[in-house]
Amino acid sequence: MTALVTIVIPVFNERAVLPALHRRLAEVLAAAGERSELLFVDDGSDDGSGPWLEALAAEDSRVSLLSLSRNFGKEAAVSAGLDHARGEAVIVIDADLQDPPELIPELLRRWREGFDIVYTVRASRRGESWLKVGSARWFYRVMGRLSAVPVPADAGDYRLLSRRAVDAVRALPESHRYLKGLYAWVGFPQACVTYHREARAAGKSKWSYWRLWNHALDGITSFSAAPLKLATWLGLATSTLAFLYGLYLLLRTLLYGNPVPGYPSLLIVVLFLGGVQLICLGIIGEYLGRTYDESKRRPLYLVKGYRPGADD
Structure with a gap:
């Protein structure tokens, strides 16, 4: 029997894009012939995402639904997904379709080559302002110089983790979580896959500049004195x-x-x-x-x- 692959999808007010996301994920996993679990983490959505996901879980046996009591933020939602993921390989992907599901077979291929973490690096970021792209590039460069643990520049949340990498991240107890740094901190063999990030398929970003600033502070203070x-x-x-x-x-x-x-x-x-x-x-x-x-x-x-x- 082939290994179970869990796809963790944090969701906060993404009702408009969920049908397209589910369709593309299903097509990719069916073409790859993978045993799969689609673990949606509803992070306190109030736009109808929760009821739609409940109906989807009743129709599709591969879909697991984890509903949080309120909006705890993306890092907490991803952590909740990692805690409940049952697969031998766990892939974290955003719900907005900026990260193409069609890249999943490549992530799995590198995992089967022996890599515990396969992270993705964005060669380009369509649909984002020059200020957001520039500030992100600046932050990654500063973080790379300040942190004792090298954090890959321009790497997003879209990545694959092996079971032992997931267990290692779960064992880290801090509440102010900068997951990109934690993924780097646990070590294990890691590989990189480069891709071009698309614009959002629908809706708008939940990351205001204020939230991005606080997220950057979490990253710097968590990994550097x-x-x-x-x-x-x-x-x-x-x-x-x-x-x-x-x-x-x-x-x-x-x-x-x-x-x-x-x-x-x-x-x-x-x-x-x-x-x-x-x-x-x-x-x-x-x-x-x-x-x-x-x-x-x-x-x-x-x-x-x-x-x-x-x-x-």
Whole structure:
């Protein structure tokens, strides 16, 4: 009997694209002759995605439906999918059809060659603004320099994990999860597949720039202490400059006197030092806040319902 392949699909308000997604996944898996489980994770959708998926699960025995109690975010939804996936190979794919299901046979081929993680790298990103593409490229470059664990640049969530890679990721307990970094951290043999990312088939992105910024902070603070070190060096450099400037003012006063009070320069120095202190406190606060969240040990997600499909 061939190995079971689980496709994990996090869903949040994707009702418009779900029929096309299911059709294309079914066609690809049927052509490949794979035993498959389609595990949809409904992350608190309120656009009718939940009822449609329930009806689909009743019709298609391969479909499993995991419904979360509310919207916990994509990282939590993917983690929930990994926790409930039963396959020997697990593929994570977005529901918006930007990641082509037709790439699945190539991912499986590389897995059968012995790779535990097969990640995909986006050669191009259609339908996305230059600002989003540019900021993503910038973030991956910064992350690569700051992180002690190399995180592949321009790699998305679309990837395959072997059973032992899934179990390794599941064993990691943090609640502020940056999954791309966790996939890199667990190690194991990894391979890369390059593809051209399509525009969304329907609907609109749920990732605002504010959410992307917070996601980037999660990635940096989870895998690097460099910002804390930067705050230390910034404080040291500022103190050195302030000392040198004070020495300069002292010598100038002794040699030439000081007929005009230095109120403007004093104000500039005070504001500069205050700004540096606030930046350093903000960096420390980001790490402290995440430590506080981790100490509460709240579950990453709560399940409202789970309907497993057939696994044969």
